[in-house]
Amino acid sequence: MSQKILIIISFICPIIAVFIFVSDHFGWVDYHNFDRLLCIFFFGLAFFIGKKWMTPMMGKEKDKDTI
Secondary structure: HHHHHHHHHHHHHHHHHHHHHHHHHOOOOOOOHHHHHHHHHHHHHHHHHHHHHHHHHHHHHHHHHHH
8 A cells, every 4th residue: 555655745745846847847836946956856856756666666677487
């Protein structure tokens, strides 16, 4: 169950980051120069969650190949 939550969050975070960038670019929302920090935060969060989620999966694939 927790792995499914990590997968969902890792896909949603980049979407949020792109939405923040686009909304600031077109002037829909003014983030007062925090838009880049927010984008970096959400992309970084997605990267680290994805890395945490993929590391056990990659280990399982290696074990299957060696047998």
